[in-house]
Amino acid sequence: MSTGLLIAIVGALLSTIVAGLGSAIGVQMAGKAATGVVSERPELFGKLLILQALPGTQGIYGFLVTVLVFVELGFLSGNPALTLETATGWAFFGACMPATIIGFLSALYQARMSVYSIQMTAKQPDAAAKGMTMTVLVETYAILSLLVSILLVTNVM
Amino acid sequence: MIVPMKKVQIVVLKEDHEQLMLNLQKTGEVMLIEHPEISQKSDATSEEIMLQRTRKSLNLLKKYREKPKLVKELNKVDYDDFVSNINQRIELLEKIETTYEEIQRLKADNVTLHETLKTYQPWEQLTVPLDKIVNTRYANLHTGFIESRFSEDFKRILDSHGSECELLGKTYDGQAVFFANYYTDDSLVMEGLRGINFVETSLPKLPLTASQLLSEKEAQYQSNQEKIKELEEALAQYAKHADELEILTDQVASIEVRKTAPVIPTDATVYVEGWVRHDRVDKVIKAVKEATDIFDCEFCDPLPDELPPTATQNNRFVAPFEIITNMFAAPSPYEVDPNPMMSFWYWIIFGIMMGDAGYGLVMVLFFGLFIKIKKPKGNSLKLFQLLMYSGITTVIWGVIFGSYFGFSWKPFGLKPVLVPMEQPMNMLILSLVLGALHIFGGLLVKAYDNFRKKDILAIFSDQLSWMLLIGGIGFMFLPQLTNIGKYLAIAGALIIVLFSGRSNRNIVKRIGSGLYTLYGATGYMSDILSYSRILALSMSSGVIAFVMNLLAGMVQGDLSTFTFMTIIKILFAMVIYFVGHVFNLAMGLLSAYVHASRLQYIEFFGKFYEGSGYAFTPLENKLTYIDELNVN
Numbered sequence: 097m098s099t100g101l102l103i104a105i106v107g108a109l110l111s112t113i114v115a116g117l118g119s120a121i122g123v124q125m126a127g128k129a130a131t132g133v134v135s136e137r138p139e140l141f142g143k144l145l146i147l148q149a150l151p152g153t154q155g156i157y158g159f160l161v162t163v164l165v166f167v168e169l170g171f172l173s174g175n176p177a178l179t180l181e182t183a184t185g186w187a188f189f190g191a192c193m194p195a196t197i198i199g200f201l202s203a204l205y206q207a208r209m210s211v212y213s214i215q216m217t218a219k220q221p222d223a224a225a226k227g228m229t230m231t232v233l234v235e236t237y238a239i240l241s242l243l244v245s246i247l248l249v250t251n252v253m
Numbered sequence: 254m255i256v257p258m259k260k261v262q263i264v265v266l267k268e269d270h271e272q273l274m275l276n277l278q279k280t281g282e283v284m285l286i287e288h289p290e291i292s293q294k295s296d297a298t299s300e301e302i303m304l305q306r307t308r309k310s311l312n313l314l315k316k317y318r319e320k321p322k323l324v325k326e327l328n329k330v331d332y333d334d335f336v337s338n339i340n341q342r343i344e345l346l347e348k349i350e351t352t353y354e355e356i357q358r359l360k361a362d363n364v365t366l367h368e369t370l371k372t373y374q375p376w377e378q379l380t381v382p383l384d385k386i387v388n389t390r391y392a393n394l395h396t397g398f399i400e401s402r403f404s405e406d407f408k409r410i411l412d413s414h415g416s417e418c419e420l421l422g423k424t425y426d427g428q429a430v431f432f433a434n435y436y437t438d439d440s441l442v443m444e445g446l447r448g449i450n451f452v453e454t455s456l457p458k459l460p461l462t463a464s465q466l467l468s469e470k471e472a473q474y475q476s477n478q479e480k481i482k483e484l485e486e487a488l489a490q491y492a493k494h495a496d497e498l499e500i501l502t503d504q505v506a507s508i509e510v511r512k513t514a515p516v517i518p519t520d521a522t523v524y525v526e527g528w529v530r531h532d533r534v535d536k537v538i539k540a541v542k543e544a545t546d547i548f549d550c551e552f553c554d555p556l557p558d559e560l561p562p563t564a565t566q567n568n569r570f571v572a573p574f575e576i577i578t579n580m581f582a583a584p585s586p587y588e589v590d591p592n593p594m595m596s597f598w599y600w601i602i603f604g605i606m607m608g609d610a611g612y613g614l615v616m617v618l619f620f621g622l623f624i625k626i627k628k629p630k631g632n633s634l635k636l637f638q639l640l641m642y643s644g645i646t647t648v649i650w651g652v653i654f655g656s657y658f659g660f661s662w663k664p665f666g667l668k669p670v671l672v673p674m675e676q677p678m679n680m681l682i683l684s685l686v687l688g689a690l691h692i693f694g695g696l697l698v699k700a701y702d703n704f705r706k707k708d709i710l711a712i713f714s715d716q717l718s719w720m721l722l723i724g725g726i727g728f729m730f731l732p733q734l735t736n737i738g739k740y741l742a743i744a745g746a747l748i749i750v751l752f753s754g755r756s757n758r759n760i761v762k763r764i765g766s767g768l769y770t771l772y773g774a775t776g777y778m779s780d781i782l783s784y785s786r787i788l789a790l791s792m793s794s795g796v797i798a799f800v801m802n803l804l805a806g807m808v809q810g811d812l813s814t815f816t817f818m819t820i821i822k823i824l825f826a827m828v829i830y831f832v833g834h835v836f837n838l839a840m841g842l843l844s845a846y847v848h849a850s851r852l853q854y855i856e857f858f859g860k861f862y863e864g865s866g867y868a869f870t871p872l873e874n875k876l877t878y879i880d881e882l883n884v885n
Contacts, residue, residue, distance in 0.1 A: 142580045146854065149847040156789040160681075163792065167677050225582045225854065225864055232855045239779040250678075 100185030115158025122151030582864030604646025613647030659798025688784025721745030801833030
């Protein structure tokens, strides 16, 4: 196995691990806020479940980037590229970073928005839709970095 | 479809008020309007208390009740019985409450008795009645406890002063002792005993010996226990009539609803105002006529500044999906009902996220049987119907993906069209194309709304333009259509720049505003990319199913040689298949539900839906336990 391949794999794994970590923390933060509300108002469970799941998107994006890198490296089709130049490896690594770093941070920031939206929904259940929309705005930047990662990953080789 | 509403205004004499409310509640077609300043509600505190009581009693009867039957029978009650027979049921409730209170009292009594028994136990060997243990002229009598390890020292001290002693029963307090000192030596002996931690205990002065007392208390304890048993059997008998308590709960809850309905009283009359569906006006008139002959009842259309509640009427397929929309926000009566379009897309997207023919079949069968057997009602019925319908698309997508419980299989030569695990890029493209079409669906609803408002220019500049731009960019990825795509995209962009700022008179401002709107393309792009979650979800559930099969396959091993071990291996493998797939199916259902909803709420509804309405909740009987009221 070449150094380049190793670097590419590490980059690919980081995007699932780090973005997933961000999402896990984020969903947990929102979940904590939601349990408090549900204990008082069980009828809001359905709305709060959606709000809680919102910071989970970044983890999905991280996973997506990992899968795309594996596709590019031929891991899923059964004939992996065993020799990869070190420079190409670093290129893959860099390509994973937007979805990794912004995914992690935006999941945390989005989770804070989720918590606020959950609190707003607790006071005024009809405002849940507005809360969802405002919370999702944070996700825009995770999507932009996902796009950059996809464009780079699919064009490195 | 959103049903138009009429406003109804009813005036009746004060003495007919109750009957009117009862009839309106029976029809369940009027949603009363509350005017915060002048509306009045009756006090329903007694009903609230009664509800708490019935719930408490139902709760404590729970353990005596028979397990519910596997196939639920519909709980039907006659309407006349429902509105008139309430006192009998309250009597039953009171009987249950007294029985329960008696049990509680006896149990508390027995706790005290148990304590007493423990206190007298060590003195059982004392053969004198307790009130005879008093100091005589020459002897001072003592009762108390010493630590068992000092019993030898104790005897020695007493012997040295010539006192008489008796060692009695032992408890966790220590050794019970009874002794008598010559009165002049008393203080000396007590001084000596202090060294071995003697604790003096005085016994109550009763004309009984300890053992008599014990047997008396014991008998009382036993008789209490028997009484408790009898009362619990009585409770178990009452538990057979627990369904009467359930009916009582619904009766009282319905009375509470009726009492707290807002009305406007005058000196001699009562004025009731409410909303009613335009096609149910006759029913309301009939209900009022049945209540009284002296009334005034008028219907009118809502005024322009009034917002009537929203009632939707959709076919059997669309109706279950209304719960998804209503969880976001109910549509306003002045906008297009999003449900017909939304239900179709929710159905498709849910299916593709699950994406396994085996799971789909399980969903259809399980939720279908559940509805047949357990007969849920209201929103839970709708949820199960939604899941059952989505099972159908899950089967279809499963066949397309060639996935059957995680196995790839080609029944009847059905070749999979697209295997997500093998062609993730194609799957990603499929997800994004579906996303774009979904968003087009949203734009079409908005276009229809503009058509209703006769705003053709808005369709052209706000919806068609975006479809041209997005569709054009899409075509640019296809080699044969690159050129056409380019022109379509440019045309779309031009329309947006030139027309979206059309409310501005100033040409510079108009173009500027148009350019700013064009910047909204990033929003569309991020919306479409968000549909990549479809790939991730269908892939992750596919991978988990695959891994479960791999694990079970490893346990199962080679089946070509058949021995006793093979059977055990197959049994173990079966357990892994079952647990693994049930887990994966449950997790898949949850995430498909959440993410399919999210795609509707954020990406789809964002294009057209305001959801500024509130749901139509008419005054009706509040039935938690009863399934049907039979009206003759």
